[in-house]
Amino acid sequence: MHRLKPSLQIYRSINGYRNIHSSPSKLFSHHRAAHLEDAGPMASLLKSRSVIRFRGPDTVKFLQGLLTNDVRRFLEPVGEKTSALTTPNLSTVSASRLYAAMLTPQGRFLYDLFLYRPSRSGDKLDRTGSLPGSDSDEEFELFADVDAAVLDELLQCFKKYRLRSKVEIENLAKEFSCWQRFGGDISNRSSSTEEPDAAGVGWGGDVDHAGVSASKGDNLGWQWFKDPRLECLGFRGIFPSNTIPPLIESDKECDEQQYLLWRVEKGVAEGSTEIPKGNAIPLEYNLAGLNAISFDKGCYVGQESVARTHHCGVIRKRLVPLKFAYESGKEVEQKVIPGLEVIDSASNKKAGAVTTALGCCGMGLLRLEEAFKVSGALRIKGQDDVKVEAIRPEWWPAEWFPEHQEHHAVA
Numbered sequence: 001m002h003r004l005k006p007s008l009q010i011y012r013s014i015n016g017y018r019n020i021h022s023s024p025s026k027l028f029s030h031h032r033a034a035h036l037e038d039a040g041p042m043a044s045l046l047k048s049r050s051v052i053r054f055r056g057p058d059t060v061k062f063l064q065g066l067l068t069n070d071v072r073r074f075l076e077p078v079g080e081k082t083s084a085l086t087t088p089n090l091s092t093v094s095a096s097r098l099y100a101a102m103l104t105p106q107g108r109f110l111y112d113l114f115l116y117r118p119s120r121s122g123d124k125l126d127r128t129g130s131l132p133g134s135d136s137d138e139e140f141e142l143f144a145d146v147d148a149a150v151l152d153e154l155l156q157c158f159k160k161y162r163l164r165s166k167v168e169i170e171n172l173a174k175e176f177s178c179w180q181r182f183g184g185d186i187s188n189r190s191s192s193t194e195e196p197d198a199a200g201v202g203w204g205g206d207v208d209h210a211g212v213s214a215s216k217g218d219n220l221g222w223q224w225f226k227d228p229r230l231e232c233l234g235f236r237g238i239f240p241s242n243t244i245p246p247l248i249e250s251d252k253e254c255d256e257q258q259y260l261l262w263r264v265e266k267g268v269a270e271g272s273t274e275i276p277k278g279n280a281i282p283l284e285y286n287l288a289g290l291n292a293i294s295f296d297k298g299c300y301v302g303q304e305s306v307a308r309t310h311h312c313g314v315i316r317k318r319l320v321p322l323k324f325a326y327e328s329g330k331e332v333e334q335k336v337i338p339g340l341e342v343i344d345s346a347s348n349k350k351a352g353a354v355t356t357a358l359g360c361c362g363m364g365l366l367r368l369e370e371a372f373k374v375s376g377a378l379r380i381k382g383q384d385d386v387k388v389e390a391i392r393p394e395w396w397p398a399e400w401f402p403e404h405q406e407h408h409a410v411a
Contacts, residue, residue, distance in 0.1 A: 107305025
């Protein structure tokens with residue numbers, strides 16, 4: 001297997017992250033989405049995401065008081081899982097990853113983060129390839145994949161909370177890039193010898209910088225991780241910007257809109273554009289089901305509101321995947337934009353609003369009672385010829401559906 005050369009396709013610019021959500025292209029029809037199911041693993045460079053680093057002895061303590069998930073997991077022993085590949089290029093264990101959010105004091109969404117703990121030298125073999133490395137002098141650090149559209153204000157926000165904590169917060173947007181592998185049944189077909197461990201293995205006789213970093217016992221050893229939200233989303237990782245990650249075939253590289261379409265069809269929002277900053281209620285945007293919230297970790301900013309809603313309330317609105325079509329059944333391509341109201345034409349009541357639109361697909365925050373009615377009476381307000389279909393995501397637990405909530409309320 002040879003080392004792949006960088007493709008010009010990877011570096012094609014996407015015309016603005018916000019435009020992705022408001023300027024649908026005819027390329028992104030339902031047929032295009034079906035093609036992704038059959039195409040096998042695709043890979044996208046995520047230009048909508050940037051990389052920052054937290055480093056210092058107070059890193060976990062600092063983030064634990066700010067984020068919705070339990071960051072203390074990064075201090076736990078990695079466990080018994082070892083690599084199935086006997087190579088000095090690879091860490092002998094898989095490091096952790098975590099999805100989390102930062103909220104306002106009132107419990108509204110601000111930012112989402114994918115956190116990664118790089119492999120430490122003690123997890124790998126030393127330069128001889130025969131003995132464990134030593135990490136006694138290594139400073140604890142976590143890398144975070146964050147929304148590039150709000151990078152500057154996110155950095156300012158974290159620095160505002162830092163006070164006297166011994167933690168450095170650095171912008172590494174130029175040095176590192178975020179990637180996603182997705183499509184088909186990637187999570188099922190990948191064997192233990194392929195994912196995520198193979199990402200650190202050298203390719204033939206050529207130089208693989210990710211593998212070399214691990215074999216030399218330093219603190220990089222970049223690799224793919226299973227997406228911490230859902231298996232169906234594939235694999236995610238942070239890699240040096242001057243390299244192409246392993247396992248990416250030249251004819252399977254695609255721009256970020258393909259990945260957006262993959263998420264939209266599954267009803268998974270990402271970033272502060274799709275999850276409105278300062279307004280979105282985390283449980284309505286399904287962050288609990290996406291493994292972003294720990295309900296037993298203790299206090300963090302906005303925790304009281306989230307815990308009260310989770311334990312005492314019923315979630316009546318949720319983010320759901322949508323499909324748009326004319327009465328004739330023809331797919332709508334250029335008519336629907338974020339912010340348009342969705343109404344139940346039978347009662348003329350507002351059911352919710354479109355939050356993301358991409359061709360004939362989208363996502364919307366809808367009242368569950370109206371979203372999954374059998375009548376199929378959902379329409380775009382002011383566009384009575386456009387039907388809206390709410391899709392039940394396969395990954396949703398049964399207790400999220402209206403019939404279960406109704407039974408629960410009676411009980």
